[in-house]
Amino acid sequence: xxxxxxxxxKITSVPGVPGHEDPVRDLIKEMMEGKAEISTDKLGSxxxxxxxxPSGPKIMISGHMxxxxxxxxxxxxxxxxxxxxxxxxxxxxxxxxRVQVLTKNGPVEGIIGSKPPHVLDPEExxxxxxxxxxxxxxxxTSKEETEKLGVKPGDPxxxxxxxxxMGNEDSLMAKAWDDRVGCALFIQLIEELNRKxxxxxxxGVGSVQEEVGLRGAQTSSQTIEPDVGFALEVGIAGDMPxxxxxxxxxxxxxxxxxxxxxxxxxxxxxxRDFVIDTAREKExxxxxxxxxxxxxxxxxxxxxxxGVPSLVLAVPARYIHSHYSIISKRDYENTLKLLLEVITxxxxxxxxxFTSY
Numbered sequence: 431x432x433x434x435x436x437x438x439x440k441i442t443s444v445p446g447v448p449g450h451e452d453p454v455r456d457l458i459k460e461m462m463e464g465k466a467e468i469s470t471d472k473l474g475s476x477x478x479x480x481x482x483x484p485s486g487p488k489i490m491i492s493g494h495m496x497x498x499x500x501x502x503x504x505x506x507x508x509x510x511x512x513x514x515x516x517x518x519x520x521x522x523x524x525x526x527x528r529v530q531v532l533t534k535n536g537p538v539e540g541i542i543g544s545k546p547p548h549v550l551d552p553e554e555x556x557x558x559x560x561x562x563x564x565x566x567x568x569x570x571t572s573k574e575e576t577e578k579l580g581v582k583p584g585d586p587x588x589x590x591x592x593x594x595x596m597g598n599e600d601s602l603m604a605k606a607w608d609d610r611v612g613c614a615l616f617i618q619l620i621e622e623l624n625r626k627x628x629x630x631x632x633x634g635v636g637s638v639q640e641e642v643g644l645r646g647a648q649t650s651s652q653t654i655e656p657d658v659g660f661a662l663e664v665g666i667a668g669d670m671p672x673x674x675x676x677x678x679x680x681x682x683x684x685x686x687x688x689x690x691x692x693x694x695x696x697x698x699x700x701x702r703d704f705v706i707d708t709a710r711e712k713e714x715x716x717x718x719x720x721x722x723x724x725x726x727x728x729x730x731x732x733x734x735x736x737g738v739p740s741l742v743l744a745v746p747a748r749y750i751h752s753h754y755s756i757i758s759k760r761d762y763e764n765t766l767k768l769l770l771e772v773i774t775x776x777x778x779x780x781x782x783x784f785t786s787y
Contacts (some may be wrong), residue, residue: 444605445588446501455494475646476636482628487781490656492727493612494640498585509570517641523752528590535580540568612662629777647727659731665744685715686765689742692721694729698739723725
């Protein structure tokens with residue numbers, strides 16, 4: 431199965447910060463039309479139901495639609511914007527980066543302002559600028575001029591970045607791989623399941639507000655009441671200067687990642703081993719890793735009802751939570767291949783074994 435590059439370009443290019451995921455949801459609905467039964471929960475997560483065996487288990491596969499971004503907080507008298515971060519930003523990746531303010535009149539281009547080095551004294555150069563002291567410049571000279579563009583407090587702000595196929599054709603660079611890669615995976619999975627039999631009903635979920643508290647995963651899984659849950663995510667590649675194996679074990683090009691734990695969940699070990707055994711049997715390369723500094727949608731899914739066996743499958747990525755990150759096309763394809771093999775084996779008997787304590 432090949433990566434659908436047109437899909438990957440479209441789904442990473444649309445804006446969708448927490449609480450403002452409408453463009454992503456609309457795109458998923460468009461792509462799933464006629465291929466799945468589409469509904470939403472009341473928080474805005476989109477649910478794409480693909481029925482196989484109606485008497486089989488319900489398998490929830492979640493990729494969150496939201497990307498990290500900002501929200502306009504104030505407009506000062508000279509037209510500059512202060513903002514609140516939506517999701518986890520590190521201040522050193524933010525200065526001098528392009529953004530778009532999404533207003534009622536359309537997108538307004540801007541930049542997170544920065545002082546040139548010529549005016550910085552030696553001590554100031556050593557100190558990173560705190561996010562609370564940053565501002566967005568939309569090229570205006572007054573509050574009135576900025577307001578005429580349609581900008582107002584509460585408007586979402588999204589990184590302004592392009593999809594790039596890099597010199598190494600296996601490397602793809604874009605914004606929002608976290609977590610449009612998960613959305614793309616369940617879209618391509620459901621398309622493939624339309625050509626295959628599967629002993630279950632699959633729910634591909636584009637969840638909302640993951641970056642601010644895994645919120646959409648909770649409401650969508652309460653709606654579905656799944657028997658098994660997967661969070662499709664990006665991992666943190668450790669194959670770059672400055673990273674140690676203690677911080678991240680995974681590498682680009684070496685296969686999908688199976689999380690042994692993250693901050694929000696320890697996976698069901700029987701489900702975990704089932705996935706590993708499947709990868710070994712089908713000779714699909716895989717990696718394992720630990721993400722002690724972040725949570726995933728599975729952190730909410732596994733707590734629904736009396737408990738849901740859950741696991742995180744991830745595509746390794748460099749530079750997440752910035753304007754650009756990089757994934758391997760080969761990793762994406764192997765994740766899709768492993769996911770398809772797993773789903774087509776999850777019949778009622780197999781799923782019951784995960785919780786027969």
